[in-house]
Amino acid sequence: MEKTLERPLPRGDAAATKAEYESGKPPIHCSGWTTVRPHQRYGALQQDIHADVAVIGAGLAGSSVALHLAQLGASVALIEARQPGDGASGRNAGHVQPFLDHLEYLKDWPNAGQDFIQMFIEQRNIVFDLCEKYRIDADALKSGMVEAALKPQKSLAAKARHWRSMGYAVEELDATGMRKILGTGAYQYGLHWSEGGRVNPYLLTNGMVAAAAGLGAKVFGDSPVLQCHRDGALWRVATAQGSVRAGKVIICTSGHDGNGFFPGLAATSYPLVACAVATRPVPKEVLDSINPTRAAVTQFPTGLYPIVMDGSNRMISATIPHPGRASEGAVYFNYFLNYLHKTFPQTRDVDIQMESYWTGVTASSSHVYHADYPNIFQLDDGVMALSNLGTWGNIMGPLLGRHLAQVVYADRPQDLLLPWLTPQSRTVRHPDWFSFKVRRFMLPAARLVDKLGLA
Ligand SMILES: Cc1cc2nc3c(=O)[nH]c(=O)nc-3n(C[C@H](O)[C@H](O)[C@H](O)COP(=O)(O)OP(=O)(O)OC[C@H]3O[C@@H](n4cnc5c(N)ncnc54)[C@H](O)[C@@H]3O)c2cc1C
Numbered sequence: 001m002e003k004t005l006e007r008p009l010p011r012g013d014a015a016a017t018k019a020e021y022e023s024g025k026p027p028i029h030c031s032g033w034t035t036v037r038p039h040q041r042y043g044a045l046q047q048d049i050h051a052d053v054a055v056i057g058a059g060l061a062g063s064s065v066a067l068h069l070a071q072l073g074a075s076v077a078l079i080e081a082r083q084p085g086d087g088a089s090g091r092n093a094g095h096v097q098p099f100l101d102h103l104e105y106l107k108d109w110p111n112a113g114q115d116f117i118q119m120f121i122e123q124r125n126i127v128f129d130l131c132e133k134y135r136i137d138a139d140a141l142k143s144g145m146v147e148a149a150l151k152p153q154k155s156l157a158a159k160a161r162h163w164r165s166m167g168y169a170v171e172e173l174d175a176t177g178m179r180k181i182l183g184t185g186a187y188q189y190g191l192h193w194s195e196g197g198r199v200n201p202y203l204l205t206n207g208m209v210a211a212a213a214g215l216g217a218k219v220f221g222d223s224p225v226l227q228c229h230r231d232g233a234l235w236r237v238a239t240a241q242g243s244v245r246a247g248k249v250i251i252c253t254s255g256h257d258g259n260g261f262f263p264g265l266a267a268t269s270y271p272l273v274a275c276a277v278a279t280r281p282v283p284k285e286v287l288d289s290i291n292p293t294r295a296a297v298t299q300f301p302t303g304l305y306p307i308v309m310d311g312s313n314r315m316i317s318a319t320i321p322h323p324g325r326a327s328e329g330a331v332y333f334n335y336f337l338n339y340l341h342k343t344f345p346q347t348r349d350v351d352i353q354m355e356s357y358w359t360g361v362t363a364s365s366s367h368v369y370h371a372d373y374p375n376i377f378q379l380d381d382g383v384m385a386l387s388n389l390g391t392w393g394n395i396m397g398p399l400l401g402r403h404l405a406q407v408v409y410a411d412r413p414q415d416l417l418l419p420w421l422t423p424q425s426r427t428v429r430h431p432d433w434f435s436f437k438v439r440r441f442m443l444p445a446a447r448l449v450d451k452l453g454l455a
Contacts, residue, residue, distance in 0.1 A: 021275075024273040026359060028083070030356060032316060033085075035356060036200060036203065037137075039083075039202075041221060042083060042209075042219045044221065045220035048244075048245070051076055052074040052247055053076050053249070054250070055076060055252060057081070058252075060089040060205055061386045061393070063397070063401070066219075070216055071215055072405065074405075075216065077219075078212060078219045079223050080221050081224035085201070087254055091202075091276065093317065094199055095196075096296065097392050098395070099196075101370055119399070123399055126395065126399050128197075131199075136207030136210075137203065140200075143198060145193040147300045148299050150186070150188060152188065156172075159191070168193070173189065174189060175188045177190075181293065183344060184345075186343045186344075192295070196296060223242070225239055226239060226261065228249055228262065234246060235247070248382045250384050250386065251385040254387055255387040256271045262383075264379070264424065267428055268365070268387070270428060270435065272435045272439075273435065274320050275332055275358065275359045277317055277318070277329060278315070279353060279354060282314065282350065287309050290340075305317055335447075365390065374390065374396050375387055375388045376418050376420060379423065384404070386401065400418075403416070403417065
């Protein structure tokens with residue numbers, strides 16, 4: 001661990017190039033999550049060292065793997081190309097979703113996915129539990145989650161019944177109930193989950209890394225891994241200036257990103273550039289009138305304007321940018337503002353301004369939006385990957401990172417509750433197809449449906 005940085009200043013659109021926004025990689029300072037607090041910088045790997053396990057990539061996935069391996073007693077080296085949280089994990093929308101969708105896609109998993117579902121149910125509060133256990137100050141709040149709909153929805157009612165039968169506190173709300181929870185008459189129906197909520201994902205990622213380091217993990221930043229090859233009975237993970245010799249390697253580089261050392265892995269996901277916006281702090285009484293419990297909000301079925309309200313009284317939202325227009329933050333901020341004004345008339349006279357705008361890249365396992373479950377790959381003897389966390393990395397990263405760490409530490413691959421995959425079985429033929437479909441057709445259609453009030 002090196003020095004502590006000064007509080008980074010928020011940087012506007014001018015600070016990053018159009019190409020950086022389009023690729024989902026404007027400097028991490030653009031992310032609204034990094035403006036809150038100073039963070040640690042980790043120095044580069046400059047020696048040849050040994051560890052039981054080398055973990056590559058310090059996003060939500062790699063940080064959790066490293067933390068839980070270290071907690072179990074393994075010696076761990078966590079190697080990050082830039083700094084922890086610099087990928088999607090420092091750039092997301094902050095929702096912590098406490099439930100799973102489309103369970104039918106788990107039917108080919110071990111025990112038809114039932115054991116995985118059970119683990120999810122038991123550990124659905126993992127984000128909040130980890131923050132408490134390791135004293136991670138990530139502005140995490142179990143404030144619940146609301147799925148808001150313009151009219152009653154049979155599929156939501158069925159979902160509520162299903163999860164209630166598994167012990168969840170989820171309420172179906174009519175127009176009166178919705179008005180109480182969201183302070184608008186716009187929604188006639190919705191689900192209110194009392195668990196889930198919000199987190200600053202950048203601070204959560206960095207908090208897990210700091211906790212791992214506190215437990216003895218060696219953490220290296222500014223160290224892109226260039227090669228991973230056999231070295232006798234071990235693997236040698238090499239960067240420009242150093243290497244780690246390890247019995248096991250776990251790759252958490254988010255599938256598509258920078259893992260040319262296992263090209264098969266890079267071909268297993270559908271990358272999609274998403275964008276997010278944070279407002280400047282809004283008067284507390286205004287937020288109280290919109291969302292007194294500060295539940296994370298999403299709109300069913302379009303999800304066009306997710307809302308998280310953070311501990312600094314800011315609102316954070318996310319969407320998918322128009323093709324070729326990912327750098328135009330004001331466009332997406334204005335979409336969000338129009339939604340607020342239309343849905344919550346009490347905001348019309350409030351001066352709500354944009355504080356930050358940024359983009360990031362999600363890695364999905366399927367071109368079907370809702371079939372997007374994470375993947376765990378066996379790449380070679382002792383080399384694994386956890387990737388494709390899709391749009392629910394805030395919970396899947398910590399959860400599956402812990403699960404994989406337990407399986408690897410115990411050396412019991414048979415205990416994995418997900419299928420062990422090979423990249424060959426998941427090779428994506430046209431990786432850009434998903435992005436094309438979503439940005440050209442699905443989002444414009446969703447915006448039209450929303451505009452016409454059809455959903
Ligand atoms: C705009 C947006 C909104 C989102 N909203 C939500 C949300 O509200 N809730 C939610 O749960 N999820 C959300 N997501 C998804 C979530 O952010 C991701 O699923 C999650 O962050 C993925 O974590 P990861 O660790 O797999 O990948 P990443 O966070 O991308 O981490 C991968 C890391 O690997 C490093 N790396 C890459 N190559 C190398 C190399 N060669 N050597 C060393 N290191 C390397 C990268 O620098 C990076 O730090 C959103 C994503 C975006 C972009």
